[in-house]
Amino acid sequence: MTDTFYEVLRRQGITRRSFLKFCSLTATSLGLGSAFAPKIAHALETKPRTPVIWLHGLECTCCSESFIRSAHPLTKDVVLSMLSLDYDDTLMAAAGHQAEAILEEVKRKYKGNYILAVEGNPPLNEDGMFCIQSGRPFIEKLKETAADCKAIISWGSCASWGCVQAAKPNPTRATPVHKVIFDKPIIKVPGCPPIAEVMTAVVTYMLTFDKLPELDRQGRPKMFYGQRIHDKCYRRPHFDAGQFVEEWDDDQARMGYCLYKMGCKGPTTYNACSTVRWNDGVSFPIQSGHGCIGCSEDGFWDKGSFYDRVTDIKQFGVEANADKVGGTAAAVVGASVAAHAAVTALARARQKTGIDTPKGED
Ligand code: SF4
Numbered sequence: 001m002t003d004t005f006y007e008v009l010r011r012q013g014i015t016r017r018s019f020l021k022f023c024s025l026t027a028t029s030l031g032l033g034s035a036f037a038p039k040i041a042h043a044l045e046t047k048p049r050t051p052v053i054w055l056h057g058l059e060c061t062c063c064s065e066s067f068i069r070s071a072h073p074l075t076k077d078v079v080l081s082m083l084s085l086d087y088d089d090t091l092m093a094a095a096g097h098q099a100e101a102i103l104e105e106v107k108r109k110y111k112g113n114y115i116l117a118v119e120g121n122p123p124l125n126e127d128g129m130f131c132i133q134s135g136r137p138f139i140e141k142l143k144e145t146a147a148d149c150k151a152i153i154s155w156g157s158c159a160s161w162g163c164v165q166a167a168k169p170n171p172t173r174a175t176p177v178h179k180v181i182f183d184k185p186i187i188k189v190p191g192c193p194p195i196a197e198v199m200t201a202v203v204t205y206m207l208t209f210d211k212l213p214e215l216d217r218q219g220r221p222k223m224f225y226g227q228r229i230h231d232k233c234y235r236r237p238h239f240d241a242g243q244f245v246e247e248w249d250d251d252q253a254r255m256g257y258c259l260y261k262m263g264c265k266g267p268t269t270y271n272a273c274s275t276v277r278w279n280d281g282v283s284f285p286i287q288s289g290h291g292c293i294g295c296s297e298d299g300f301w302d303k304g305s306f307y308d309r310v311t312d313i314k315q316f317g318v319e320a321n322a323d324k325v326g327g328t329a330a331a332v333v334g335a336s337v338a339a340h341a342a343v344t345a346l347a348r349a350r351q352k353t354g355i356d357t358p359k360g361e362d
């Protein structure tokens with residue numbers, strides 16, 4: 001009989017207290033609320049463990065680096081135990097023929113029941129010769145392993161979009177996973193790399209609930225890619241006020257003004273960096289003084305310099321570029337202040353005259 005997740009965790013030395021804490025952390029990071037923690041605990045206690053096969057194509061391994069550095073040690077321990085990484089040619093102890101034998105065994109034993117996580121992508125030119133694993137093109141290994149999987153996770157911008165190895169003229173024809181596998185559910189978790197907590201939360205959700213989380217039109221989990229960096233950026237008030245850094249070492253940079261004019265792609269990038277942040281929530285690139293380069297967006301590598309401004313953002317509905325934002329923002333703020341003052345004066349006058357303030361007007 002196959003072990004449950006919980007049995008595997010206990011065997012790895014994880015206490016029940018730690019296990020329950022992990023369930024609470026996971027429920028919170030998934031935005032499900034603490035009421036979901038017991039449901040996660042119950043699912044992990046009763047469900048048989050789902051094996052995960054993790055393949056690596058053309059890539060730099062930054063997704064694995066991010067994943068194994070998941071800031072919370074408990075999360076890292078639990079998720080790594082939960083995954084058990086039945087096959088991961090980068091992290092597993094086995095190598096060569098032994099590793100390939102394990103892959104074949106997992107595929108056979110768990111046919112139709114394993115999750116395939118893919119980091120990197122297959123190059124298709126020259127019959128796939130630009131990425132050879134165990135003596136054959138990676139594309140073959142990918143297709144064979146995908147054939148019997150339950151679902152696919154495309155880790156990072158390489159597997160999701162192609163990333164820098166697909167930059168024009170893309171000599172190896174590096175190709176994202178969804179353009180070579182068409183008959184399996186695929187969840188994209190883009191970023192270069194994706195945030196560790198996002199990766200662990202996504203994989204925990206899939207293992208716990210045995211389904212994909214809700215996805216957007218591009219196949220990304222809405223819970224982490226539903227908002228732009230710009231929507232939750234702590235420098236946003238400076239953007240709205242028209243206060244921009246103009247040079248890397250100017251006074252505005254020292255005062256933490258908006259980095260839009262320095263090329264920040266936050267207004268067109270969907271990711272959780274400005275909310276989840278990096279390194280246990282310590283910081284994220286914009287907080288460290290550099291604009292977002294849009295690493296989780298399709299084609300970011302071919303869209304010109306990281307320091308060119310995004311020219312077509314529509315804020316306040318009218319201005320065409322950041323140079324006009326200041327004036328527009330000032331006008332909006334001015335109008336709001338005037339409106340607020342008028343409403344307040346009206347309310348005071350009503351109080352004096354004994355007229356009730358209609359609901360919602362104060
Ligand atoms: S442009 Fe960049 S720095 Fe400015 S508010 Fe938006 S995300 Fe933040």
Ligand code: SF4
Nearest residue numbers: 271273292293294295
């Ligand atoms: S801030 Fe932008 S460039 Fe940096 S990791 Fe997040 S999405 Fe990628």
